Amino acid sequence: MLDIGVTNSNDKNHKVKGRTSSGPTIEDVVARVSDLIKQERLGPGDRLPPERELAKQLGVSRPSLRTGLRALSSMGLLKSRQGSGTYVADGTPTLDSEPLRLLAALHGFSVVHMFEARSILEVGAAGLAAEHATPEQLATLAEEIAEMYAALGDPQQYLVHDVRFHRAVAAASGSPMLATLIEMVSSVLYERRRETVERKHDFRGSLDLHQQVYRAIRARQPEEARAAMREHLLRAQQAFARECEAEIPAQVSEDSKVQNVGV
Amino acid sequence: MLDIGVTNSNDKNHKVKGRTSSGPTIEDVVARVSDLIKQERLGPGDRLPPERELAKQLGVSRPSLRTGLRALSSMGLLKSRQGSGTYVADGTPTLDSEPLRLLAALHGFSVVHMFEARSILEVGAAGLAAEHATPEQLATLAEEIAEMYAALGDPQQYLVHDVRFHRAVAAASGSPMLATLIEMVSSVLYERRRETVERKHDFRGSLDLHQQVYRAIRARQPEEARAAMREHLLRAQQAFARECEAEIPAQVSEDSKVQNVGV
């Protein structure tokens, strides 16, 4: 069992919020659990104390504690399993991309902007991958390429391995933070791509460029890897734009985008 | 007042949410409020109905509703003001960077990785800014440069305008999503920089490179802007690394911080 350092102030009953800064009680919970993570008293996969106990230790009510934990869960940092417990998220470092998705919807980020951001991130990742990729990571890249060949006739399946290839490039960059960001942006874009992918893509051309990216990474040629990735994403964006245009005539009123000025 | 489309199922008492997935009630709340945003029935600055009323409309209890709203707040998408109401976040599109900060702490992202990610993002932003910056944005950039000159003797103040300059470059890129990502990454890094900035920086050299970035953007020279930004961030990273190395020997007992969790 994990015992939080400070047993809280249950020495007395006085719930005196004096100024234990308990103004925002729930923010308090988030902050203190966060501290536990920052101090490495909690690591990926660790189990938190039961809610009732943790609530006592932190000196807050269970609903307040729950709200705080739920906030952390919605960030993708905790996972709760009823009847079992609450655990720190393990596995690949990932943030829930729903917030970014909502922010995009709220401010009307255009697909072009998302492709721009994705391109910048992934081109950078390709360059780093060419410098840092391990043999295992190279093997993973090769495998996904092979799977893509095998799935040339199955758009949905092809897209699956397409996504995995890009994810593998991100991982091969050796920069987990970069991989996290790419995952978030791609996830937002993916939702929109999935809808249009049924139509015929230029799969062969797409696959060729994937191959070029892979070869450049394997050959430790950062600039070539970046160029190939840039070219690939540029074409993907153009293909997406064509598909949308071909489809948009039905989707008129763009007036809804009035608010997209954002920034 | 905003009336949610589906007045819910209060026709009967049966709390049956049909398949509105009566399972995770709170996820339901998040999903349905998210939908309101996606459907543009809610825009930046809009006020949500009072909690008690919204809870009735959605057919959930107030605590559940609150937990859902709190989750959205912790993402940085809603803002609650006691006595007033709950509002959709307005202003510059921003996500709370605390989640990223925690993820970094949890998986031990190194500062090097963060600088890598930041460099990739900001170099890309500088390139886009050179292509898209508006006259107003150029003016903002020039102002921040001027403020930095004025603050050469005041490290804290200098850093403020340094940050603002980079933020302005991100805004000038014309890609709000890119700006959002940069803000998140920078925010995580900033926390660590603030601590070491007191020591003497090579402000003049830093300022010169900022100038180069600005001039390249104004001259519509994307490649030059990228190169200058890359060089600037590279030096900043090196300077940071030097400071850390020079300082680490002194950082002994961190154990004193264990107990001060009292917040």
Next chain:
DNA sequence: CGACAGATAATGGTTTAACCGATGACGCGA
């Protein structure tokens, strides 16, 4: 008639208490 101040209502913030459903371990029996 207008401006200020206090009262009042509305709203988010928090807690207590209770019940439900899922999970998993323990022990009993075959």
Next chain:
DNA sequence: TCGCGTCATCGGTTAAACCATTATCTGTCG
């Protein structure tokens, strides 16, 4: 020894109530 059922544990949800802050209304005074 293995399998199954029971039961304690744990998260999930709700209801009701109270507190603190804010906004608004109202009445009085200048």
